[in-house]
Structures are given as structure tokens and as C-alpha cells.
Amino acid sequence: MLPYVHPVSAGVVVVLLGYVGSLGLRARSDPRHAGQYLARHARLAPFMYWLMLAAWTGGLVSTWLLRRDLELATSVHFRCGVASVLALTGGALTSRWMQLPAVRAAHPWFGAAAILLAAAQVFFGLQITP
Numbered sequence: 001m002l003p004y005v006h007p008v009s010a011g012v013v014v015v016l017l018g019y020v021g022s023l024g025l026r027a028r029s030d031p032r033h034a035g036q037y038l039a040r041h042a043r044l045a046p047f048m049y050w051l052m053l054a055a056w057t058g059g060l061v062s063t064w065l066l067r068r069d070l071e072l073a074t075s076v077h078f079r080c081g082v083a084s085v086l087a088l089t090g091g092a093l094t095s096r097w098m099q100l101p102a103v104r105a106a107h108p109w110f111g112a113a114a115i116l117l118a119a120a121q122v123f124f125g126l127q128i129t130p
């Protein structure tokens with residue numbers, strides 16, 4: 001059972017990532033309710049960011065302790081996870097300077113890249129699921 005803890009819990013985190021990202025994007029497409037969406041986005045995003053870091057660490061620990069059949073930190077899934085977490089870190093860092101128009105414009109692109117990479121992460125993760 002234990003090797004399934006990471007795939008299932010990380011899958012939930014990827015769904016949360018998509019939801020939090022969609023709140024930011026909905027704020028742009030629905031200006032009347034933008035305030036509510038942005039407030040919810042800004043409240044949930046830091047929590048979701050730490051969950052992504054936990055999912056990454058959990059995958060590494062799970063592979064190290066439970067998956068002797070896999071070589072640690074060599075898979076495409078591993079590299080894709082690094083890229084996704086880095087992109088999301090770009091999102092987290094840019095969110096601190098949202099008063100600057102250039103940063104505000106760049107911020108969603110970091111998030112969108114993180115979401116696309118996380119979707120690829122699901123695909124590559126399923127290929128190494130026991």
C-alpha cells in the first residue's frame with residue numbers, strides 16, 4: 001500500500017494547483033467578481049505551494065525507501081517535478097511584487113507553466129506506478 005501514498009496524495013495536490021490557478025485566471029475573465037476570486041487565490045496559493053514542495057519531497061522519499069526497483073532522481077518524472085516546482089517558485093516570488101505592472105503580467109505565466117508541467121508529471125508518474 002505505502003508506495004501508493006505519494007501518487008494518490010500528489011494527485012490531490014495537482015488538482016488543488018489547477019483550482020488555485022483557475023481562481024487567478026477567473027479573476028481576469030469575470031471582472032465583477034475579481035475581488036473575491038483574487039482574495040481566495042491569494043489565501044490558498046501559499047498553502048498549495050507548500051503542498052507542492054511536500055509532494056516533491058514525498059516522491060523522492062518514497063522512491064528512496066520503498067522503490068528499490070527505481071534508480072533515485074534519474075526519471076523524467078523527477079526532472080519534470082523539479083521544473084514544475086521551479087516554475088511555481090517563480091509564481092510565489094513574483095506574487096510579492098504584484099504592484100509592479102511587469103511582474104503582475106509575468107506572474108500568471110509562471111503559474112500556467114507549473115500547471116502544464118504538473119499535468120505532464122501525472123502522465124510520467126503513472127508510467128512508474130507499481
Ligand code: HEM
Pocket residue numbers: 002003004005006007008010011012013014052055056057058059060061062063066067070071072073074075077078081082084085118121122124125126128129130
Ligand atoms: C498523479 C500524480 C502523480 C503520480 C501518479 C506520481 C507517481 C509517482 C511514483 C509511482 C513514484 C515512485 C515512488 C512511489 O512508487 O511511491 C514517484 C516518484 C516521485 N514523484 Fe511523483 N507522482 C505524481 C505527482 C507528483 C508531483 C506533483 C510531484 C512534485 C512536483 C512529484 C514528485 C516526485 C518525485 C521528486 C519522485 C522521485 C522520482 C525519482 O527519484 O526518480 N510527483 N511519483
Ligand code: HEM
Pocket residue numbers: 017018020021022024025027028038039041042045046049088091092095098104107108110111112114115
Ligand atoms: C497556480 C498557478 C497560478 C496562476 C495560474 C496564477 C494566476 C494569477 C492571476 C491571473 C492573477 C491576477 C493578476 C491580475 O490581477 O492581473 C494572480 C494574482 C495573484 N497571485 Fe497568482 N497564480 C498562480 C500561483 C500563485 C502562487 C503560487 C502564489 C503565491 C504563493 C500566488 C499569489 C498571488 C497573489 C498574492 C496575487 C494578487 C492577488 C490580489 O491582487 O489581491 N499565485 N495570480
